[in-house]
Amino acid sequence: MSLSTSLNPHVSVDCSIFGFSDNSLCLLLINRNGAKSTFKNDDNRFALPGDLVRDNENLDEAADRILKELTGLSGIFLHQFKAFGDPLRIAKAKDRDWLKGVRQEPDARVITVAYLALIDRTKVEIKPGSFTNEAKWVPISEIKDLVFDHNEIFGGALLALREMIQIYPIAFKLLPVKFTMGDLQSLYETILEREVDKRNFRRKMVHSGLVRALPEKQYGVSNKPARFYVFNGSTSEGLYSSIVNLKMEGSITVFN
Amino acid sequence: MSLSTSLNPHVSVDCSIFGFSDNSLCLLLINRNGAKSTFKNDDNRFALPGDLVRDNENLDEAADRILKELTGLSGIFLHQFKAFGDPLRIAKAKDRDWLKGVRQEPDARVITVAYLALIDRTKVEIKPGSFTNEAKWVPISEIKDLVFDHNEIFGGALLALREMIQIYPIAFKLLPVKFTMGDLQSLYETILEREVDKRNFRRKMVHSGLVRALPEKQYGVSNKPARFYVFNGSTSEGLYSSIVNLKMEGSITVFN
DNA sequence: GCAAAAGTGTTTCAGCTACACCCATGT
């Protein structure tokens, strides 16, 4: 008797992997017609990276593994935000055709545990091997017809991210170690889908002690060079580092 | 071929059902040595109500069913807050002995999706039948050795509840339709594990428009009778009713 | 009259909001 009999066909983990560059919030998606797939036809829709959970790993470890396989990076920020278990979530005809090509038990019902991941894109080089040529950063504004219920999952991830960056200082995980105030503000504005006042934003960020100015500046830009900042916290904080006051202008406040 | 082949042995739902009465926050727990169990020995520890997910229900529906079976009530406030999937979460010897008595596949790994539920205890009468004599309200301060990883799950539920009552007006779901400001404040203080100023609390509650005073008062109490209030929102709100400012003194604020 | 909880206002202070102009660089 093994304590970990096969869970495989019934529980998966899917990751909404966010990245930010050129003032654009992107998701790292994989294409069905990729190297791992034997399924080749005209259905080349994108999917959230994910996999069935293995016998001897927990859910967090499964998510970690998926990130590692795809990006080569360990210790990426991951947050489990919801499980999706509709009986018909993988029942669309196109999805089922595809499953037949990749799953041992294509008819099995699968519930999936959804994670969001935040990645510094400058550290990522999509890994050759398991997913080569099938993984791609897609701006979230261009995401439309994903497989299964992945549109719903991605929507949930975006909402969870929007809520979380107003509570925990996690936005920095989407930026390089050094960044400008412009980068940071643009990131917040993109995720919150709302503009914030430049002066108020900078004052709050500096005054809260979350960031520290470097003596260093941009070089070679065609406007006034911006000062660089670094995130002012240990790299591996307790939970999501400590909670700080991060609500932006116009955001809904709560009890005090 | 059925789209919903047996998921049963691998995915369950567990509910942390909160109730509040006599200024005490309680959890509705079931005892292993109950009517449904064939397992009778000295291990009469308590467990969160839960069950394997059935073929044709989604996760929310499974949680709903469990609540209905236990309390007879439908439409209870439920919130999925986390999935627990450690490979060894049900591997303790005592737990496994018990599983052999109640599960068809006692060795199967099970991941569980955890919900928290908020109940008005005045509406609940523990249902005869499925769980009679084995379900019990336990003050959270007296909860200690639960089965499986249910202590961890309950801990997560409490944290989630504490966070949520500061964002969404859901505390009312733990109170009768009519309640006093003292009740409401005591509820918040219990969940937040912190005292708040009476005058500030009342002002905030009334001024925010969340509650409405009734002309009615207590009768027969041995002190100044308190005015009754009602929650000032439709009974079935969009999500968790609208978001309002609910943070209490000393709570961590966030971006503005 | 005593115990017990209800009820009620004001002052202070922190921090959010709104707002407009000059600066440094590349082309």
Next chain:
DNA sequence: ACATGGGTGTAGCTGAAACACTTTTGC
């Protein structure tokens, strides 16, 4: 010189925090 984004200060206002005494009832 012009275009581009960087960078800066203040005044008003809202709302959070702190704080103590009186009222009503039952016993």
